[in-house]
Amino acid sequence: xxxxxxxxxxxxxxxxxxxxxxxxxxxxxxxxxxxxxxxxxxxxxxxxxxxxxxxxxxxxxxxxxxxxxxxxxxxxxxxxxxxxxxxxxxxxxxxxxxxxxxxxxxxxxxxxxxxxxxxxxxxxxxxxxxxxxxxxxxxxxxxxxxxxxxxxxxxxxxxxxxxxxxxxxxxxxxxxxxxxxxxxxxxxxxxxxxxxxxxxxxxxxxxxxxxxxxxxxxxxxxxxxxxxxxxxxxxxxxxxxxxxxxxxxxxxxxxxxxxxxxxxxxxxxxxxxxxxxxxxxxxxxxxxxxxxxxxxxxxxxxxxxxxxxxxxxxxxxxxxxxxxxxxxxxxxxxxxxxxxxxxxxxxxxxxxxxxxxxxxxxxxxxxxxxxxxxxxxxxxxxxxxxxxxxxxxxxxxxxxxxxxxxxx
Amino acid sequence: xxxxxxxxxxxxxxxxxxxxxxxxxxxxxxxxxxxxxxxxxxxxxxxxxxxxxxxxxxxxxxxxxxxxxxxxxxxxxxxxxxxxxxxxxxxxxxxxxxxxxxxxxxxxxxxxxxxxxxxxxxxxxxxxxxxxxxxxxxxxxxxxxxxxxxxxxxxxxxxxxxxxxxxxxxxxxxxxxxxxxxxxxxxxxxxxxxxxxxxxxxxxxxxxxxxxxxxxxxxxxxxxxxxxxxxxxxxxxxxxxxxxxxxxxxxxxxxxxxxxxxxxxxxxxxxxxxxxxxxxxxxxxxxxxxxxxxxxxxxxxxxxxxxxxxxxxxxxxxxxxxxxxxxxxxxxxxxxxxxxxxxxxxxxxxxxxxxxxxxxxxxxxxxxxxxxxxxxxxxxxxxxxxxxxxxxxx
Numbered sequence: 001x002x003x004x005x006x007x008x009x010x011x012x013x014x015x016x017x018x019x020x021x022x023x024x025x026x027x028x029x030x031x032x033x034x035x036x037x038x039x040x041x042x043x044x045x046x047x048x049x050x051x052x053x054x055x056x057x058x059x060x061x062x063x064x065x066x067x068x069x070x071x072x073x074x075x076x077x078x079x080x081x082x083x084x085x086x087x088x089x090x091x092x093x094x095x096x097x098x099x100x101x102x103x104x105x106x107x108x109x110x111x112x113x114x115x116x117x118x119x120x121x122x123x124x125x126x127x128x129x130x131x132x133x134x135x136x137x138x139x140x141x142x143x144x145x146x147x148x149x150x151x152x153x154x155x156x157x158x159x160x161x162x163x164x165x166x167x168x169x170x171x172x173x174x175x176x177x178x179x180x181x182x183x184x185x186x187x188x189x190x191x192x193x194x195x196x197x198x199x200x201x202x203x204x205x206x207x208x209x210x211x212x213x214x215x216x217x218x219x220x221x222x223x224x225x226x227x228x229x230x231x232x233x234x235x236x237x238x239x240x241x242x243x244x245x246x247x248x249x250x251x252x253x254x255x256x257x258x259x260x261x262x263x264x265x266x267x268x269x270x271x272x273x274x275x276x277x278x279x280x281x282x283x284x285x286x287x288x289x290x291x292x293x294x295x296x297x298x299x300x301x302x303x304x305x306x307x308x309x310x311x312x313x314x315x316x317x318x319x320x321x322x323x324x325x326x327x328x329x330x331x332x333x334x335x336x337x338x339x340x341x342x343x344x345x346x347x348x349x350x351x352x353x354x355x356x357x358x359x360x361x362x363x364x365x366x367x368x369x370x371x372x373x374x375x376x377x378x379x380x381x382x383x384x385x386x387x388x389x390x391x392x393x394x395x396x397x398x399x400x401x402x403x404x405x406x407x408x
Numbered sequence: 409x410x411x412x413x414x415x416x417x418x419x420x421x422x423x424x425x426x427x428x429x430x431x432x433x434x435x436x437x438x439x440x441x442x443x444x445x446x447x448x449x450x451x452x453x454x455x456x457x458x459x460x461x462x463x464x465x466x467x468x469x470x471x472x473x474x475x476x477x478x479x480x481x482x483x484x485x486x487x488x489x490x491x492x493x494x495x496x497x498x499x500x501x502x503x504x505x506x507x508x509x510x511x512x513x514x515x516x517x518x519x520x521x522x523x524x525x526x527x528x529x530x531x532x533x534x535x536x537x538x539x540x541x542x543x544x545x546x547x548x549x550x551x552x553x554x555x556x557x558x559x560x561x562x563x564x565x566x567x568x569x570x571x572x573x574x575x576x577x578x579x580x581x582x583x584x585x586x587x588x589x590x591x592x593x594x595x596x597x598x599x600x601x602x603x604x605x606x607x608x609x610x611x612x613x614x615x616x617x618x619x620x621x622x623x624x625x626x627x628x629x630x631x632x633x634x635x636x637x638x639x640x641x642x643x644x645x646x647x648x649x650x651x652x653x654x655x656x657x658x659x660x661x662x663x664x665x666x667x668x669x670x671x672x673x674x675x676x677x678x679x680x681x682x683x684x685x686x687x688x689x690x691x692x693x694x695x696x697x698x699x700x701x702x703x704x705x706x707x708x709x710x711x712x713x714x715x716x717x718x719x720x721x722x723x724x725x726x727x728x729x730x731x732x733x734x735x736x737x738x739x740x741x742x743x744x745x746x747x748x749x750x751x752x753x754x755x756x757x758x759x760x761x762x763x764x765x766x767x768x769x770x771x772x773x774x775x776x777x778x779x780x781x782x783x784x785x786x787x788x789x790x791x792x793x794x795x796x797x798x799x800x801x802x
Contacts, residue, residue: 402448
């Protein structure tokens with residue numbers, strides 16, 4: 001679109017069918033939209049039945065659109081031109097809109113929704129009055145009602161005559177936190193932030209857990225995870241808790257039991273136990289992981305069987321059937337990819353054996369665990385010494401706390 | 409002494425100098441070092457990037473720090489052309505670009521690229537239609553400066569950007585060295601893929617340039633080395649100058665609207681006086697051209713005029729004796745005595761193209777400074793009147 005839209009029309013998602021909760025969902029959604037447009041001082045929100053409009057007042061459509069794409073619960077939105085409630089103005093703006101389409105379409109159709117029944121021309125008549133005007137000015141253009149390249153939509157609403165052609169898909173899903181709370185295992189890799197995003201999109205409230213093995217892992221690795229969690233928190237627009245668990249002692253104890261190929265399995269099992277204990281403390285009812293079937297040794301079906309048996313809470317694996325490229329695409333879209341690929345070693349890449357077991361035996365694993373001195377105590381200790389950070393949207397980024405404020 | 413050469417370089421803001429010295433003293437570690445000192449320096453660098461990204465409504469990962477406007481222009485144009493040469497070998501720019509752009513395109517001609525140099529009108533401007541007509545299926549890059557450094561002419565980058573938005577295979581580079589802080593710049597809305605800026609033109613330190621590389625675009629680096637700046641610009645980062653530059657950009661951009669209205673008044677005042685002198689000719693936009701707000705065709709801080717029949721160096725030296733510092737052509741090319749390539753492109757005759765003088769304002773100037781400048785110009789032109797070489801005028 002090469003002209004400045006006057007408004008953005010926002011369409012709500014699947015939750016509109018849920019009768020009783022609808023009011024609450026809508027309220028949450030409007031709150032979220034209000035939050036993402038708050039930096040744009042002159043915009044105004046107009047809420048009507050089942051619809052939400054953003055009046056742009058010269059603010060940048062592109063910048064706001066970028067934010068709206070990640071508001072959970074919005075199915076799609078459209079940049080809208082407003083015309084006066086009279087034929088000449090509508091025709092003029094309709095033509096303006098059609099001329100701005102890039103590339104110039106060969107076929108189009110006009111669809112009219114006349115909500116204001118007092119408007120002098122009926123929908124069918126408007127269709128011809130507007131379409132005819134466009135056709136006269138754009139001789140190359142043809143009408144195709146079945147499969148048009150561009151659908152020019154006109155809505156005659158009490159708030160004005162609205163024209164648009166683009167329908168931009170957005171995140172969809174449910175407004176944040178309308179489906180309960182779960183813990184997210186956040187490693188610092190590509191997958192787990194995407195899993196967190198998908199969980200949040202389905203309306204889950206998320207608390208993140210990260211395991212570190214300082215000094216084997218660095219402060220940079222920890223900061224990388226904080227950056228990722230912060231990004232998720234920016235997307236949801238709601239404060240997020242990040243639990244930082246010191247895993248050094250447990251992890252080093254595994255390296256001493258001469259079962260190198262089982263290290264990853266053992267680690268994952270202990271991580272799960274710790275996650276479940278933290279979930280109990282936080283009142284969360286599930287654990288979200290970035291597992292994707294067969295991607296690495298710990299994500300084969302038999303590994304997941306041995307690892308998953310440590311906990312009773314439902315394990316939610318949004319990426320389980322996704323291919324790596326699909327996950328990467330999503331990571332890029334939500335803005336976590338560039339951070340995820342920073343090359344700092346985390347727990348899961350540390351002490352990785354040459355050939356980790358893809359088919360661990362549950363009995364063997366349990367036996368090995370039973371020989372590890374103080375494992376339960378170490379787990380309890382890790383839970384007790386967990387560091388908690390609360391990240392808030394719009395808060396200064398780590399980097400923004402560097403140096404003295406008056407230097408910038 | 410009145411300094412009217414801000415487009416060549418500007419006096420650093422005192423706040424910028426304070427940041428520069430304090431950071432230089434306290435954070436000398438190499439940002440790539442693993443220890444705390446290095447990490448602190450690295451965070452300062454990232455904070456500077458965040459500050460700059462915010463000013464342009466972009467994300468921090470899209471900004472690369474370079475050594476200046478020249479390097480940014482070179483890195484953008486060479487980097488994009490070489491990276492995407494597989495898509496096609498046709499490039500488009502204008503006849504009035506800064507040498508760091510113009511000569512870079514000349515260089516690319518030797519690498520097998522075909523370059524279209526768009527001509528400009530008498531005001532020194534191109535149109536988006538010209539760009540559209542020059543496009544071919546082979547075109548991969550269009551580079552247009554925002555504000556011309558000699559005349560201040562504003563190019564229709566927004567319109568060009570809009571035109572190119574429908575053609576995602578063609579990258580759009582804008583040299584914004586003279587426009588940042590003087591005009592509003594909206595990178596996303598104007599569909600700009602690559603953008604260059606320089607700190608010392610906006611009261612920042614020398615030696616820091618910015619290059620905006622829109623997310624998703626890959627450039628072939630022009631330097632090889634230690635992988636800093638995502639591999640795009642290796643070399644140990646000049647942390648103190650970069651932090652100081654971030655401050656300079658923030659100050660310049662935040663005060664841009666106020667600066668524009670103040671400077672356009674000054675420009676109008678000076679243009680009115682120049683236009684009243686029969687022996688002097690304003691090159692490019694006249695007294696109304698800076699407009700008010702968005703509708704200007706010339707930047708508010710530059711005015712270029714010719715004194716045909718008089719060597720511009722003579723005028724500049726005489727002005728200096730009268731307490732005025734100004735430039736002939738742009739500072740970068742003022743040492744050769746050839747006629748200005750820019751003024752020639754605008755259709756000025758030889759006498760006029762060889763006698764251009766550039767006045768560029770700064771924040772310290774007010775109406776009094778302009779009146780003083782006019783009074784001195786009056787004195788200088790009166791003294792020089794009998795030395796005019798009329799036969800050179802055509």
